[in-house]
Amino acid sequence: VPATNLKKAGLKVTVPRLKILSLFQEKPYSHLSAEQVYKTLHSSGEDIGLATVYRVLTQFEEAGIVVKHNFEANQSVFELQKGDHHDHLVCVKCGLIMEFCDEVIESRQETIAKEKNFRMETHTHCIYGVCENCQD
Numbered sequence: 001v002p003a004t005n006l007k008k009a010g011l012k013v014t015v016p017r018l019k020i021l022s023l024f025q026e027k028p029y030s031h032l033s034a035e036q037v038y039k040t041l042h043s044s045g046e047d048i049g050l051a052t053v054y055r056v057l058t059q060f061e062e063a064g065i066v067v068k069h070n071f072e073a074n075q076s077v078f079e080l081q082k083g084d085h086h087d088h089l090v091c092v093k094c095g096l097i098m099e100f101c102d103e104v105i106e107s108r109q110e111t112i113a114k115e116k117n118f119r120m121e122t123h124t125h126c127i128y129g130v131c132e133n134c135q136d
């Protein structure tokens, strides 16, 4: 329930926060830019400005509700913090983002860090390419 999740994160329940959180919870595997969130809300008749969307997404990121990625230089996308670890495939033509998690890659990275006597805290792994729909 979005309202409960907001309160748990220490955020007051407001209409924009509720609407934006609901949007992410309806599609837990989506990776959305602020503009995409704004457009989706706008097309379903919500009167929430782009500046508000930016502000709420920043608050959500600080509260650990969403995770921000910068797959492309000038574009941030946000996804629901699902508490899992996964890596991403990014289509350079249409911007499609898919998730994957591969045990072999995960354990190889741990091995490499260990070999270098490096204490790994986190990693990001992203494959850039062309998705099935954009291959012609």
Ligand SMILES: [Zn+2]
Residues within 6 Å of the ligand: 091, 092, 093, 094, 095, 096, 130, 131, 132, 133, 134
């Ligand atoms: Zn594509």
Ligand SMILES: [Zn+2]
Residues within 6 Å of the ligand: 031, 079, 086, 087, 088, 099
């Ligand atoms: Zn993701």
